[in-house]
Amino acid sequence: MTFMMKNVSYSMKQGGQYRPILKNINLSAAAGEFVSIIGKSGTGKSTMLKLACGLEKPDEGEILIQNEPSVPGAAGYMPQKDLLLPWRTVMDNLLLSPEVQMQKKEKRKEAEALLERVGLSAFEKAYPHELSGGMRQRIAFLRTLLTGKEVLFLDEPFGALDAMTKKDMHQWMAALWRELNKTIVLVTHDLHESVFLSDRIIVLHPSGETEEIMVQLQRPRETYLSPEITELINTLESRITHESYQSIF
């Protein structure tokens, strides 16, 4: 397994008390797999990703990336907001991670090639505020790719985009992922997004339990709501709402 979480528990300090956020989480992703984690807000999805890329330490359990304990810098991380540095050009934003790793010179060619591949070469010297929301997310994703890591953690990367742009982004992401052979773990609350993109979906319940659903649809997938996709979305929805209904009582 390229990525693995074993019996991970985590609690956050709030007002002097420790509130458990995650309990005994087990998760894994195989090399080249696209895994989505869905669940209601407040179930600790984002926290899970922060733990996964080593930004936070779990209270218990083990997190492995390519069989090594996860530390900051072991995986690529794309947060909810694009977080492009507004004073850097597109190219300099892409080279942020290589700069940190002292490989700026070596990676420039790769960054140029990536921009070329996604048709954004013309914007190499543009500043983030000169780009549209969708373009900013693309650049943010390319920046994550340029960390050069095998495993990429994406935290609701398309959450802030409008519906049309989002749809384009899904296709774009699916196509790019197929070429790149990276392991991607995506956190989202968009059911359609998770069905369209993933090989496997993990439902995270407020109780801390997880449930797995395989998506055995052929790729490239249809962007419209085919009967199979609709059925899967309905299944997911019932799993999520059913559990939260139970947890009230």
Add this chain to the structure above:
Amino acid sequence: MNRIKAFFKDYYLFLMAAILLLGAWEWLVDTGRLPSFILPAPSGILLSLFENKDILLFHAWATFKETILGFVIAAVAGVSLAVAMFFFKSLQRTIYPGVLISQTIPIIALSPIFVLWFGYSIWSKVAVTVLIAFFPIVVSTYDGLNHHDRDYVDLLRSMGARRWQIFKKVQMPMALPSFFSGIKLAAVFSVVGATIGEWLGASEGLGYYSRRMSGSLNAEGVFSAIFLLSLLGMCFFGAAALAEKRMFRWKEIRKDVQHEKVDKTQ
């Protein structure tokens, strides 16, 4: 041409008010409604400026030197202290309250001590300037460093960045807007500091000159010194504002790029 137009668009109301005020002022003095030893007419001040231009220039140069020296020392020391406090919280807890308390001391009361220590040399004036300019720089830089966005820090950490790298690539650039507010304040205060220093003991400088003129009841002389001091302050402020603008050039909207904003990548 467009820039001149933009300038007038921004400032025409102020310019009109200023001209009106100066006109009224001139008229009041010229018609004898206001004695000129109380308030000299703008024309009288201009004349005095022109007649004494050599000596005024000499004194202005002295004040300029004190201001620039004091400002640079305050900036270097202030930024260093702010950065050190940012990196070492215990240092911040030790020193920051002291820095704040030091501001409650009326510097004008402290200045005779500087004369005692540094005599009538340039350094007694520089010391007052440093003391006045130091505070806004420390506070603005330190606040700016602390108000960085946590998410950016996490992003950098996820890339495996070390603390110094995070500082250089995210925290420092994000502190710049606040830093520049402090620098602009300090630039203006520096001139005030140098003037106070000169009032308390000097043999040259515009502050010294204005005091001498007031001693001999030469209101025109006092006002021409004040005019030059304010001009000096404006120049320092302008220089700081210009530096800020250059630093934030990336914010300017470039029309050629805006046209292409339409996403053509699908």
